[in-house]
Amino acid sequence: MVSVVNLAVGKELLIGRTVNSNALWIGGRLYRMGTMLDRVLTVTDSLDEISSGLNELLSRRPDFVIVVGGLGPTPDDMTLKGIARGLGVRLRFDEAALRLIKEHLESVGRTFEATPARKKMATLPEGGVPLANQVGTAPGVRLTAGSSVIFCLPGVPREMRDIFSNFAEKEIRDKLGVMHISKVTMKLTGIYEASLAPSIAEAFKMHPEAYIKSHPRGLKGGVPTLELDITVVSKKAAKARATYAELSEFLSRRVADLGGSIASKRESVK
Amino acid sequence: MVSVVNLAVGKELLIGRTVNSNALWIGGRLYRMGTMLDRVLTVTDSLDEISSGLNELLSRRPDFVIVVGGLGPTPDDMTLKGIARGLGVRLRFDEAALRLIKEHLESVGRTFEATPARKKMATLPEGGVPLANQVGTAPGVRLTAGSSVIFCLPGVPREMRDIFSNFAEKEIRDKLGVMHISKVTMKLTGIYEASLAPSIAEAFKMHPEAYIKSHPRGLKGGVPTLELDITVVSKKAAKARATYAELSEFLSRRVADLGGSIASKRESVK
Numbered sequence A, B: 001m002v003s004v005v006n007l008a009v010g011k012e013l014l015i016g017r018t019v020n021s022n023a024l025w026i027g028g029r030l031y032r033m034g035t036m037l038d039r040v041l042t043v044t045d046s047l048d049e050i051s052s053g054l055n056e057l058l059s060r061r062p063d064f065v066i067v068v069g070g071l072g073p074t075p076d077d078m079t080l081k082g083i084a085r086g087l088g089v090r091l092r093f094d095e096a097a098l099r100l101i102k103e104h105l106e107s108v109g110r111t112f113e114a115t116p117a118r119k120k121m122a123t124l125p126e127g128g129v130p131l132a133n134q135v136g137t138a139p140g141v142r143l144t145a146g147s148s149v150i151f152c153l154p155g156v157p158r159e160m161r162d163i164f165s166n167f168a169e170k171e172i173r174d175k176l177g178v179m180h181i182s183k184v185t186m187k188l189t190g191i192y193e194a195s196l197a198p199s200i201a202e203a204f205k206m207h208p209e210a211y212i213k214s215h216p217r218g219l220k221g222g223v224p225t226l227e228l229d230i231t232v233v234s235k236k237a238a239k240a241r242a243t244y245a246e247l248s249e250f251l252s253r254r255v256a257d258l259g260g261s262i263a264s265k266r267e268s269v270k
Helices: A021-033 A047-058 A079-087 A095-107 A116-121 A157-176 A193-206 A237-257 B021-033 B047-058 B079-087 B095-107 B116-121 B157-176 B193-206 B237-257
Strands: A004-009 A037-043 A064-068 A091-093 A123-125 A129-131 A140-145 A148-153 A180-189 A211-220 A223-234 A261-268 B004-009 B037-043 B064-068 B091-093 B123-125 B129-131 B140-145 B148-153 B180-189 B211-220 B223-234 B261-268
Touching (some): A047 A064, A064 A157, A079 A123, A095 A129, A116 A123, A116 B193, A123 A140, A193 A223, A193 A237, A223 A237, B021 B037, B037 B047, B047 B079, B079 B091, B079 B148, B095 B116, B123 B140, B148 B157, B180 B237
Parallel strands (some): B004 B064
Antiparallel strands (some): A140 A148, A180 A223, A211 A223, B211 B223
16 A cells, blocks of 8 residues: 655635645545545644644655645745755755746746746755646645655645646556556435444445445435445455445345435446 | 644545535634634544544644544444544443433434444543534534543534534633634735735734735736735734734735736725
8 A cells, every 4th residue: 555645734724715625636536546645734834834744744654745735936835945844954946946937937928037936936945856837837846755755736726736647646656556446426315324334334344445434414305315435446456346346235235124225326346 | 822723534535535624614613713723634534543643633732622523323433432542541331422312313303222323422432521413413522631622523514513613612712712803805916926925025024923825816818816815813903903904005005016906805804
């Protein structure tokens, strides 16, 4: 298993201004690749918080740390300084990073001057490699700390997604190898979560490696509704399929036995 | 300042299934009260992750820890067991908690039996006090650890909000005292974030306690757009108003000087 954690930086995430849709996107992307986020730690724009947050995550020796937010030109964009402090390295101005900024601005028809704000975005923790941002100004940064690879990405969603897709994803996939995923989401009616719980517990005992989760969706016209997720991930396609088939048949039968029914299902078997 | 942190529990938050709207809601609610979330740590449904996550947050000695998710009847709802492990206390069956479950079920016209799933929801870490859930089955739980108060709330948003509003909010407000908040969100056009950055840095130096943040919103018809937030919180109403007025006038003037304009603003001065 490849371990990936996310350090989300930004006061706007902590004061009800912005929902953390980046963590949702990264988690979903990793899950479809056959792994997941182990943790997300959200901290405010402060050097202490960024550096201590990074070190808390690194202490668990993850394969990858995805740092999101705080790469922009404003004074509260202090992620790279916080990362440098956390790693105990100096910041240094990076000509290649400034070149990426220049190329981006010229590609969208803007003139380039090496303003202090732009030089700030090109000032990286020592050892950092700038990563091209195709849809915005601030480059991403790749760093290493021990056996962990750190990707710093902008918080603007489309910029984050661009750099994640072009750089982080490939490296995570290479480490992960080919993974096979079979899964279903069933919409159930006429059954309470508490009634299905013992059957889910049994299914867990059969295959502790599977992801099986029910989500209560309230009463609809007096009838209880639930969603049930079953996901099986394996390096072996036949194993993912067989485990998935066993669990989905077992739980479907139990739902029927308990008087519930499957209103619809969205299935993907590979 | 009252410090509040959030431990969010649930694999669905880490695999792209569910966006963490609870953290958004809690952060916004606290911010309107005059404080904020210091951190959000999201972990998966695992005893090790819940207990170590709790202890990492407690090591910072927050006034309040809001734990959200994993109080339901299914086997992957293991938050209370994880919290007990983290605090080094035993779990014990709580008659008062089972009574709350019974009262809730009867209030919605369902019959009550003390099933294993319901007894599980009434099994609390030693020292825990059950909190009535007016809109769902699983009670919340209040605990203390050193000088920190821990509230465990269900992950279903309306249940979380119900218990937060009825129990956690009052206790946080009491600790906080009366706070006064003046704030604005301005929509700016014709100005790049990088151009405004030095002025924001100056404003920060004038009042480091204020929250001043720009959010780039891309080009609209070739013209750059930005949002600018200014928020000032103080125990003294006059101070909040005066600081707010100074910052908002200073930055509005700078926007005009730099050739930008304020397309609209949403202001709240108290």
